[in-house]
Amino acid sequence: MAALKHIVGSVAVITIRNPPVNALSPQVQVSLMEVLKDVTLDPSVKAIVLCGENGKFSGGADIRTFSKTDPKTDIKRMSLDDVNSVAERSRKPVVAAVEGVALGGGLELALACHYRIAHVKARVGLTEVLLGLLPGAGGTQRLPRLIGVPAALDMITTGKIVPAPVAVKLGIVDSVTEGSAVEEAIHLAQKVVGQPLESRRICSKPIQCPPNVDSLLNDAKVKLKKQFRGAESHQVCVEAIRAAVQLPFAEGIVKERELFLSLFNSDQAKACQYAFFAERSVAKWTTPSGANWKSASPQTIRTAAVIGLGTMGQGIAVSLAKAQIQVIAVEQDEQQLEKGSKAVTAILERETLKKQQFELAHKSDSFGSVTFTLDFNALKNADLVIEAVYENMALKKEIFQRLSSICKPGAFLCTNTSGLDIDEIASVTDRPHLVIGTHFFSPAHLMKLLEVVRGYHSSSTIISTVMNLSKVLNKVGVVVDNCPLFVGNRLLLPYINQAVFLLEDGRTPEEVDQVLEEFGYAMGPFRMSDLAGLDIGWRSRMEFGLTGPKLLPGAPVRQREGKRYSPLPDILCEEGRFGQKSGKGWYQYETVGGRNAARDPWVHNFLHEYRRAHAIKQKNVSQGEILEWCLYPLINEGFKVLEDGIASGPEDIDVIYNNGYGWPRHKGGPMFYASMIGLPRVLVKLEEFYKNNPDIPSLKPSNLLKALVKQGSPPLKEWRSQLGYPNSRL
Numbered sequence: 001m002a003a004l005k006h007i008v009g010s011v012a013v014i015t016i017r018n019p020p021v022n023a024l025s026p027q028v029q030v031s032l033m034e035v036l037k038d039v040t041l042d043p044s045v046k047a048i049v050l051c052g053e054n055g056k057f058s059g060g061a062d063i064r065t066f067s068k069t070d071p072k073t074d075i076k077r078m079s080l081d082d083v084n085s086v087a088e089r090s091r092k093p094v095v096a097a098v099e100g101v102a103l104g105g106g107l108e109l110a111l112a113c114h115y116r117i118a119h120v121k122a123r124v125g126l127t128e129v130l131l132g133l134l135p136g137a138g139g140t141q142r143l144p145r146l147i148g149v150p151a152a153l154d155m156i157t158t159g160k161i162v163p164a165p166v167a168v169k170l171g172i173v174d175s176v177t178e179g180s181a182v183e184e185a186i187h188l189a190q191k192v193v194g195q196p197l198e199s200r201r202i203c204s205k206p207i208q209c210p211p212n213v214d215s216l217l218n219d220a221k222v223k224l225k226k227q228f229r230g231a232e233s234h235q236v237c238v239e240a241i242r243a244a245v246q247l248p249f250a251e252g253i254v255k256e257r258e259l260f261l262s263l264f265n266s267d268q269a270k271a272c273q274y275a276f277f278a279e280r281s282v283a284k285w286t287t288p289s290g291a292n293w294k295s296a297s298p299q300t301i302r303t304a305a306v307i308g309l310g311t312m313g314q315g316i317a318v319s320l321a322k323a324q325i326q327v328i329a330v331e332q333d334e335q336q337l338e339k340g341s342k343a344v345t346a347i348l349e350r351e352t353l354k355k356q357q358f359e360l361a362h363k364s365d366s367f368g369s370v371t372f373t374l375d376f377n378a379l380k381n382a383d384l385v386i387e388a389v390y391e392n393m394a395l396k397k398e399i400f401q402r403l404s405s406i407c408k409p410g411a412f413l414c415t416n417t418s419g420l421d422i423d424e425i426a427s428v429t430d431r432p433h434l435v436i437g438t439h440f441f442s443p444a445h446l447m448k449l450l451e452v453v454r455g456y457h458s459s460s461t462i463i464s465t466v467m468n469l470s471k472v473l474n475k476v477g478v479v480v481d482n483c484p485l486f487v488g489n490r491l492l493l494p495y496i497n498q499a500v501f502l503l504e505d506g507r508t509p510e511e512v513d514q515v516l517e518e519f520g521y522a523m524g525p526f527r528m529s530d531l532a533g534l535d536i537g538w539r540s541r542m543e544f545g546l547t548g549p550k551l552l553p554g555a556p557v558r559q560r561e562g563k564r565y566s567p568l569p570d571i572l573c574e575e576g577r578f579g580q581k582s583g584k585g586w587y588q589y590e591t592v593g594g595r596n597a598a599r600d601p602w603v604h605n606f607l608h609e610y611r612r613a614h615a616i617k618q619k620n621v622s623q624g625e626i627l628e629w630c631l632y633p634l635i636n637e638g639f640k641v642l643e644d645g646i647a648s649g650p651e652d653i654d655v656i657y658n659n660g661y662g663w664p665r666h667k668g669g670p671m672f673y674a675s676m677i678g679l680p681r682v683l684v685k686l687e688e689f690y691k692n693n694p695d696i697p698s699l700k701p702s703n704l705l706k707a708l709v710k711q712g713s714p715p716l717k718e719w720r721s722q723l724g725y726p727n728s729r730l
């Protein structure tokens with residue numbers, strides 16, 4: 001870990017070396033400072049170029065060192081801000097050669113240089129907000145001075161990463177090159193030797209403020225509050241930019257430091273940084289047979305097929321095409337094919353427009369083509385097939401049997417299911433080792449999560465191919481084992497049930513949703529159910545004989561097999577209330593397919609009548625209790641999933657929840673949240689709930705939770721080793 005120097009003529013080239021992403025650890029910062037001071041004093045050096053080793057400028061400050069840093073004691077230590085000051089004040093021109101990435105502190109360092117040259121494929125951004133922080137090395141003071149307040153506000157508060165051509169248009173970098181950015185930077189450095197530098201120092205630039213800057217900042221706070229419910233860093237970023245607007249540079253830097261320290265070491269920052277590393281850790285999957293991400297050989301997918309062009313199939317086809325994969329989309333009849341192809345084409349057009357706007361019409365790789373057909377034989381050349389028909393085991397098996405005979409040997413067969421048995425589907429094929437579950441989330445072209453459900457026979461090649469594909473599709477893949485509902489939906493079930501029980505006991509959908517949305521969920525359970533479609537769960541309950549024609553005669557209305565059951569969602573479906581798609585569900589919508597949920601007097605009246613008919617007494621439940629009542633059974637199920645070896649660690653569950661279920665990232669994920677509030681608290685409340693509701697089995701504390709509490713509640717990162725997961729099948 002160091003900053004290395006070599007001399008080219010009169011130019012000193014300083015290279016940041018800290019693989020894999022040249023993170024600016026405290027050692028690198030110290031080394032950078034020493035080398036910078038050294039070359040500024042060296043009379044033979046006339047200009048300086050800053051770059052990163054292996055074609056990466058820098059991935060920013062070293063996040064791994066944050067948890068070991070105590071701001072109280074380390075406050076006097078030299079920091080990146082000091083390095084930036086030295087670079088900016090240098091009387092010799094300093095040119096940043098940005099290759100690969102310049103993110104967070106990496107871009108802040110580049111902003112302190114007098115010139116910035118970027119490779120055309122480089123990407124830059126101030127991503128700190130996503131780690132629960134703010135750009136604390138002058139970024140909030142320099143970027144608004146460089147590119148104006150509105151553009152800087154957008155970048156800093158969202159953590160957006162932009163490609164180099166956009167960075168040039170915004171004015172973040174001076175020029176892009178298709179050749180070597182380092183060579184170009186050396187060339188520029190030689191050219192500008194002796195030229196005045198004052199106008200190149202961003203700290204000296206006056207800030208250009210739009211006339212309505214106060215309302216711009218206030219409106220941004222309101223918008224961000226809605227977009228990132230309960231997250232502090234986005235709000236604090238706005239305050240740092242306000243400081244840039246109101247204060248001279250030096251005072252702004254002091255304010256920025258104060259605000260940075262208010263976030264540093266906060267629970268939210270810890271949660272966001274945990275979420276960052278959890279996402280990286282799930283990529284490193286292993287199986288009980290010893291196969292793992294390192295030893296497996298993923299295959300490249302050039303042509304993929306999608307069977308079924310319903311909502312899921314459409315999104316999957318778009319997702320593949322966006323990743324430049326050639327897509328063959330198959331439907332069973334003309335009408336469905338036409339409907340599906342129109343929808344896919346429309347989404348692709350919208351996505352093309354978005355891409356062009358984002359890349360500011362810079363020439364970019366086009367999407368893969370999508371061919372629409374009724375002919376199953378067209379699948380014979382596909383490298384990988386994703387079946388996305390509706391959840392019906394018989395239909396899926398029929399399709400997989402056909403695929404066996406049509407697809408080329410070695411073609412991978414995936415089923416998009418949210419909970420059906422992968423092994424049963426694989427059993428009808430000639431290649432169970434090449435069958436896997438790919439549980440996409442709707443809308444599949446936008447949602448980040450891909451649950452990769454490993455069947456008993458799934459080979460390491462198919463696991464690694466699909467995990468690799470998830471990265472190509474810009475998604476986060478998580479390998480889980482095969483069990484009913486897999487991981488995500490298995491945890492969701494008790495959460496939704498608990499929310500519905502609250503309605504029986506006297507609460508309204510609005511009250512329950514409000515509590516969960518204040519907690520940070522993008523949508524509470526009822527708004528989310530309306531969006532997903534109430535009929536999906538209803539059909540599956542009918543399939544399992546919990547309601548509908550298969551329900552045994554004489555079954556009590558509010559019990560199934562001695563357990564508490566609420567028929568409320570079934571009754572809504574019987575009334576044709578499927579959620580947004582029918583214009584009414586737990587809420588009413590402005591139109592069929594409308595998005596704006598409004599209180600529905602029909603629902604309130606219906607709930608009132610239902611409670612009266614069943615003589616249910618209203619219970620007084622505080623907001624805090626609503627939260628614990630809904631979340632703790634979800635967390636408890638997470639522990640049961642770990643106990644059963646269905647997920648390989650708490651990080652896997654958290655990544656699934658952060659990326660697929662709207663869990664607020666600044667709360668880290670359900671398992672991380674449990675570790676933060678304290679496992680004893682979760683256990684005590686579950687015990688109390690279960691004692692009062694013995695007919696709700698999901699409230700019965702899991703053995704793993706009890707064992708961890710007995711062991712003194714070790715930190716989350718020790719859960720795996722402490723318990724050894726004797727049952728783990730992963």
Ligand SMILES: CCCCCCCCCCCCC/C=C/C(=O)SCCNC(=O)CCNC(=O)[C@H](O)C(C)(C)COP(=O)(O)OP(=O)(O)OC[C@H]1O[C@@H](n2cnc3c(N)ncnc32)[C@H](O)[C@@H]1OP(=O)(O)O
Nearest residue numbers: 023059060061062063064074075103104105127136137280
């Ligand atoms: C005064 C006293 C107060 C205390 C002061 C404390 C220090 C304060 C310093 C001042 C700081 C000023 C503010 C600056 C803050 C920051 O810069 S925060 C960091 C901002 N950077 C980012 O958000 C980038 C994060 N990384 C990425 O987005 C991606 O990793 C990538 C760089 C785009 C590369 O992607 P990819 O090629 O897909 O590889 P990955 O698998 O994601 O990563 C490879 C490995 O690298 C690890 N890693 C990545 N970035 C960092 C990092 N910044 N720090 C440490 N480690 C990083 C990543 O975890 C991978 O490793 P493994 O997990 O081991 O696989």
